[in-house]
Amino acid sequence: MQLTLEFGGGLELLCDSVKIHNVNVEQENGAEKLVMKDLLGWVRTNLIKERPEMFMKGDTVRPGVLVLVNDCDWELSGQLNTTLEEKDVVVFISTLHGG
Numbered sequence: 001m002q003l004t005l006e007f008g009g010g011l012e013l014l015c016d017s018v019k020i021h022n023v024n025v026e027q028e029n030g031a032e033k034l035v036m037k038d039l040l041g042w043v044r045t046n047l048i049k050e051r052p053e054m055f056m057k058g059d060t061v062r063p064g065v066l067v068l069v070n071d072c073d074w075e076l077s078g079q080l081n082t083t084l085e086e087k088d089v090v091v092f093i094s095t096l097h098g099g
Contacts, residue, residue, distance in 0.1 A: 002023075003088050004023075005020070005023055008091065008093040009093040009096075015049060035082060036067070036084065037060075043055075066091075067090070067091070069084070069089075
């Protein structure tokens with residue numbers, strides 16, 4: 001499944017300072033749909049190059065990381081159970097940064 005993943009607010013530093021990733025994520029075990037929980041595991045394994053604890057806590061994102069799916073807050077669409085579709089855009093923004 002083709003997705004665009006964007007990292008901001010400092011999270012891009014965990015991905016070799018690359019903000020936008022066009023990725024192809026395969027559904028595991030022949031699953032019919034890809035959900036955010038699966039995507040987060042894929043991101044941790046394939047994109048995060050250092051300090052994964054700054055991005056994830058357990059099997060979800062850390063508190064302070066805003067997640068948008070097609071510009072909609074994932075809290076409105078089911079969080080970990082949000083179903084993703086081809087060409088969706090998922091944005092991760094850290095709201096915790098110095099100032």
